Amino acid sequence: xxxxxxxxxxxxxxxxxxxxxxxxxxxxxxxxxxxxxxxxxxxxxxxxxxxxxxxxxxxxxxxxxxxxxxxxxxxxxxxxxxxxxxxxxxxxxxxxxxxxxxxxxxxxxxxxxxxxxxxxxxxxxxxxxxxxxxxxxxxxxxxxxxxxxxxxxxxxxxxxxxxxxxxxxxxxxxxxxxxxxxxxxxxxxxxxxxxxxxxxxxxxxxxxxxxxxxxxxxxxxxxxxxxxxxxxxxxxxxxxxxxxxxxxxxxxxxxxxxxxxxxxxxxxxxxxxxxxxxxxxxxxxxxxxxxxxxxxxxxxxxxxxxxxxxxxxxxxxxxxxxxxxxxxxxxxxxxxxxxxxxxxxxxxxxxxxxxxxxxxxxxxxxxxxxxxxxxxxxxxxxxxxxxxxxxxxxxxxxxxxxxxxxxx
Amino acid sequence: xxxxxxxxxxxxxxxxxxxxxxxxxxxxxxxxxxxxxxxxxxxxxxxxxxxxxxxxxxxxxxxxxxxxxxxxxxxxxxxxxxxxxxxxxxxxxxxxxxxxxxxxxxxxxxxxxxxxxxxxxxxxxxxxxxxxxxxxxxxxxxxxxxxxxxxxxxxxxxxxxxxxxxxxxxxxxxxxxxxxxxxxxxxxxxxxxxxxxxxxxxxxxxxxxxxxxxxxxxxxxxxxxxxxxxxxxxxxxxxxxxxxxxxxxxxx
Ligand SMILES: Cc1cc2nc3c(=O)[nH]c(=O)nc-3n(C[C@H](O)[C@H](O)[C@H](O)COP(=O)(O)OP(=O)(O)OC[C@H]3O[C@@H](n4cnc5c(N)ncnc54)[C@H](O)[C@@H]3O)c2cc1C
Numbered sequence: 001x002x003x004x005x006x007x008x009x010x011x012x013x014x015x016x017x018x019x020x021x022x023x024x025x026x027x028x029x030x031x032x033x034x035x036x037x038x039x040x041x042x043x044x045x046x047x048x049x050x051x052x053x054x055x056x057x058x059x060x061x062x063x064x065x066x067x068x069x070x071x072x073x074x075x076x077x078x079x080x081x082x083x084x085x086x087x088x089x090x091x092x093x094x095x096x097x098x099x100x101x102x103x104x105x106x107x108x109x110x111x112x113x114x115x116x117x118x119x120x121x122x123x124x125x126x127x128x129x130x131x132x133x134x135x136x137x138x139x140x141x142x143x144x145x146x147x148x149x150x151x152x153x154x155x156x157x158x159x160x161x162x163x164x165x166x167x168x169x170x171x172x173x174x175x176x177x178x179x180x181x182x183x184x185x186x187x188x189x190x191x192x193x194x195x196x197x198x199x200x201x202x203x204x205x206x207x208x209x210x211x212x213x214x215x216x217x218x219x220x221x222x223x224x225x226x227x228x229x230x231x232x233x234x235x236x237x238x239x240x241x242x243x244x245x246x247x248x249x250x251x252x253x254x255x256x257x258x259x260x261x262x263x264x265x266x267x268x269x270x271x272x273x274x275x276x277x278x279x280x281x282x283x284x285x286x287x288x289x290x291x292x293x294x295x296x297x298x299x300x301x302x303x304x305x306x307x308x309x310x311x312x313x314x315x316x317x318x319x320x321x322x323x324x325x326x327x328x329x330x331x332x333x334x335x336x337x338x339x340x341x342x343x344x345x346x347x348x349x350x351x352x353x354x355x356x357x358x359x360x361x362x363x364x365x366x367x368x369x370x371x372x373x374x375x376x377x378x379x380x381x382x383x384x385x386x387x388x389x390x391x392x393x394x395x396x397x398x399x400x401x402x403x404x405x406x407x408x
Numbered sequence: 409x410x411x412x413x414x415x416x417x418x419x420x421x422x423x424x425x426x427x428x429x430x431x432x433x434x435x436x437x438x439x440x441x442x443x444x445x446x447x448x449x450x451x452x453x454x455x456x457x458x459x460x461x462x463x464x465x466x467x468x469x470x471x472x473x474x475x476x477x478x479x480x481x482x483x484x485x486x487x488x489x490x491x492x493x494x495x496x497x498x499x500x501x502x503x504x505x506x507x508x509x510x511x512x513x514x515x516x517x518x519x520x521x522x523x524x525x526x527x528x529x530x531x532x533x534x535x536x537x538x539x540x541x542x543x544x545x546x547x548x549x550x551x552x553x554x555x556x557x558x559x560x561x562x563x564x565x566x567x568x569x570x571x572x573x574x575x576x577x578x579x580x581x582x583x584x585x586x587x588x589x590x591x592x593x594x595x596x597x598x599x600x601x602x603x604x605x606x607x608x609x610x611x612x613x614x615x616x617x618x619x620x621x622x623x624x625x626x627x628x629x630x631x632x633x634x635x636x637x638x639x640x641x642x643x644x645x646x647x648x649x650x651x652x653x654x655x656x657x658x659x660x
Contacts, residue, residue, distance in 0.1 A: 030473065144439070144518070145522050158523065160522075323470050324455050324456050324470070324494065325455065325493075325494035325495060325497035325498035326494050326497075327493065327522075330440075330448070332452050332642065333452065408471060
């Protein structure tokens with residue numbers, strides 16, 4: 001054993017939103033963790049790294065309160081009070097109002113950079129949490145007795161469990177021989193942020209344009225919104241290449257006039273879209289969490305929310321195991337995690353896929369059917385409430401952290 | 409003593425056929441889908457029950473880092489160390505005893521890999537010459553149904569227990585229900601025994617076990633059941649002791 005070797009309970013591969021949230025949550029309950037990422041936290045929070053904003057469902061907010069992140073970022077988040085879904089050109093509306101369900105907003109918008117900055121602050125405040133970045137992993141060795149993660153600087157981290165949070169191209173998953181099923185959409189998401197003259201009034205808009213969904217998501221302050229513009233892959237390059245003036249014209253045309261004058265803030269980004277689900281979520285001393293296990297179309301803003309549910313479920317299981325001295329990788333625990341999360345994630349993957357297919361197409365009968373569908377949903381309060389509860393994350397078997405309960 | 413010797417000549421709890429059976433499967437102790445799979449399923453539930461009992465008995469909080477620091481525990485019939493290791497993590501200074509050399513070899517290797525310090529010994533509890541002083545806690549889990557002489561075995565356990573200590577045993581009840589439900593589950597460890605030699609008769613009723621413990625100078629203080637949940641594949645604590653049960657006793 002090298003004298004710089006580290007021993008901890010869980011090694012988290014990948015310090016993205018999911019990996020760092022899991023790290024803070026576990027360490028808060030006495031499970032020692034090390035987070036490895038090839039990028040340093042400082043680079044991850046720079047303005048040109050991630051320009052997205054995330055819709056945080058109500059139960060995800062409860063979980064983030066539980067791990068202590070929410071108090072750090074709450075002042076910079078924007079409640080979503082209404083969601084308006086429209087299908088241009090027919091303009092039929094599906095209208096979700098939080099007042100239909102009670103006092104809670106439908107969700108909150110948080111810029112990813114805000115989330116990431118808050119997580120870095122929280123990681124600094126948390127004991128029993130080591131960040132190893134930048135570091136490349138050279139080997140992940142897993143046996144019945146233990147796991148060891150070797151880094152390119154010569155150090156080895158010994159642990160009981162490896163949590164793969166290394167995103168949809170997870171090398172840890174590939175090395176474990178866990179296959180994936182899925183496909184790419186011939187679409188990409190262009191993401192940018194705009195300032196606008198009129199207030200958004202806390203309303204999120206989802207427009208179904210002929211190339212695919214176009215979302216206008218309200219940010220803190222009333223006069224800033226995040227745009228997710230789904231576009232056919234073949235056209236994305238030309239839009240990304242436009243100068244700022246021409247790009248703004250394209251954006252303004254799609255937004256429409258209701259927000260008054262608009263201007264661009266910050267860079268634009270594009271993300272290829274696909275659906276991908278892992279065959280299994282576990283192997284000897286290994287679990288897959290977040291996008292490493294499932295990556296879905298952003299149409300319903302649920303990818304991160306699903307990952308946070310994975311985190312909460314895994315925390316339930318690992319904190320319990322730690323409390324009782326059980327091996328953190330004990331098979332009954334990992335199987336429970338897989339059973340708990342896989343079905344839920346598959347359901348959401350299927351729903352988002354179906355919605356995207358339905359709405360990314362301009363065939364007249366399909367359009368008419370979906371218009372009728374939207375109108376029908378809107379006129380049926382019970383069904384609408386069910387949809388809203390789904391969007392708010394309030395369905396299914398919720399882990400303790402999402403019910404606002406203490407663990408352990 | 410002399411009388412006993414004439415009625416039960418071996419004066420040993422060792423059942424060589426059983427020990428050979430375990431030895432031949434020792435390599436599979438830690439395989440969650442191998443012959444010991446049912447034990448892997450049962451393990452979290454029985455560790456939980458015992459930790460809660462021990463935390464109450466010694467007034468420790470499981471929220472603490474090493475809640476049982478300063479206490480000694482002996483796991484008799486430890487096999488590959490499935491229960492021994494968790495209790496080492498909880499802060500006990502732990503010994504593991506098993507009659508099978510092969511099982512102890514596996515247990516030692518696994519503990520080394522896991523970075524745990526455990527005093528593993530080959531033998532039966534009544535045997536002298538063991539490096540096994542008295543312990544605050546003695547465990548004998550899923551083992552009494554495999555021994556040749558239950559009284560000798562229990563006397564050995566009592567001898568390893570310090571005054572004020574706690575003995576925890578778990579086993580399978582001898583009821584009609586256990587005949588139907590537990591025998592299938594118990595065959596896993598007994599499948600190397602030639603057909604028909606696995607005696608449901610070897611299962612022990614709580615009343616019989618209590619009586620044997622009383623004769624050895626111990627008093628039963630608690631009994632709980634464990635029931636299998638078909639839907640989740642997990643085990644739950646319950647008051648139903650008709651199949652699997654956990655019993656604890658202190659020196660009277
Ligand atoms: C346009 C768009 C909009 C979205 N909007 C929403 C939304 O509104 N709401 C929502 O819930 N979700 C949304 N999502 C989904 C959400 O962003 C993702 O689900 C989430 O970011 C996944 O986080 P992750 O930590 O699992 O993976 P990632 O963010 O991919 O993080 C993986 C990390 O692992 C590191 N890494 C990878 N390989 C290695 C390696 N070999 N060694 C070390 N480190 C490694 C990477 O550097 C990275 O930091 C959206 C997605 C897109 C594309």
